[in-house]
Amino acid sequence: MTQTRPDPSDLQRARQARLVGIVLAVTIVLWMGAQWLGGQLGLEVRYVFLFDLLAIAAFVWALVVTYQIWRGRRG
Template sequence: MTTPHDPTDAKQGRQAAIVIALSGLLSIFAPALTRILGAAPRVEMLFYLISLAGFIWSLVVTWKLWQKTREK
């Protein structure tokens, strides 16, 4: 079954994919960034929270996209 592709859906999907990738990289490199910056451990936790927020945002966006494409 083929469906017409909506450019805004594609754009949202790309944005979600980029946010997932960047959130993953931030969570992987949070300890190194904290060490390089010479910051307190709470800054590392802030990086983890920012990463978690990115994952949750992309989960919500992809869920909405999935529900939208199921209606078509």
């Protein structure tokens, strides 16, 4: 059996997909922690809303990168 090396573009897409997964997991954990901590400390709504906006920004970034990965696989 002959083993072939993966295509460099496949390796790049795999790295991007791994990064997206890590960003999503960390974002979810940090967002949930911020929501809990905000409730415990009685933070003002504007600060809690800031955490929400940061999480949304991370989710949008992950969506854009995932779309780029998908488009790269099709092309």
